[in-house]
Amino acid sequence: MERAAVQRRLNWQTAMVVDLREETHQTTSIVLDVPDWGTHRAGQHLDVRLTAEDGYQTERSYSIASAPEDEHLEMTVERIDDGEVSPYLTEELRPGDAIELRGPIGGYFVWEEKLGGPLFLLAGGSGVVPLRAMLRHYLAAESTVPVRLLYSARSLGDVIYHDELQRMIDDHGLDIRFTLTRQQPPGWRGYSRRIDQALLADVAFPADEHPLVYICGPTAFAESAADTLVALAYDPSEIMIERFGPSGGQARGSA
């Protein structure tokens, strides 16, 4: 039972904030130092627990944004203005602060180099976070399987990791395409509508290549994209989905 032996008890541990980086006006990446972290697999998440002065505790789950190969653990949090946790994480937290977390968690929405490809990643809004971890792992592990990311965002300013994704395109030749559903800059040459069957028929690998598909985004986005791929003869068992709530946050439940 090698696998069981590797799994440790899931304990809360203290992480130190090393750095904070504003990704968009709504999202912030939090770089963490976790002394006893071990390693994770790209696509897994972690739970964060906050404790108020009166002892009230609340937990949220966030995707891990960094690759296993990265030096620091990183998560990217979308601020939900009336949320309970995300305004604290994105606005109050400072380098040197400690937060409680546990993980890594999950084994379903995971891609590792040994799983092969082709690899088709489909992101809606901040659903790009675990997919970015997969792309970083893809590059670090020097995978050579065909890979493609289709990222749907409202506007160019809402594209998280924009500069990094652009470098992945320019320096590593990765196939990353954007669709901007609400607002496009002048001269925009990407897609400019919600994902539909014609768009997916254009972008997705042919079904007979049996790509591994990872879809992450708000519930309606994820379900509509998965249904459309099934209509294009994709095998439902090769489509991995991770939904998050209508608020669009990475936090499941309320943010």
Add this chain to the structure above:
Amino acid sequence: MEALDGNAIAGALRVAFGEEMTTATGTCASCGTTSLLATLLVYMRAPGIVARCPACGDVALVLVEVRGYLAVDLRGLTAMKHPV
């Protein structure tokens, strides 16, 4: 209320069962469909967490944390299979 999925309760399931459970399968007591726990439809804001069968919508499992105990109601599943 829009559903999340079983990924959202991976941490609670791991605490309850001591292992990663989203890649385990459960068979619905109502319609007999076998699904990965990651694909259950999950409602976080019910009293407790309610996970439903993606095929028929019936309740598969309920998780409730109260006074320091995590309670799991599995009446909606006739079988669970876990990769070892």
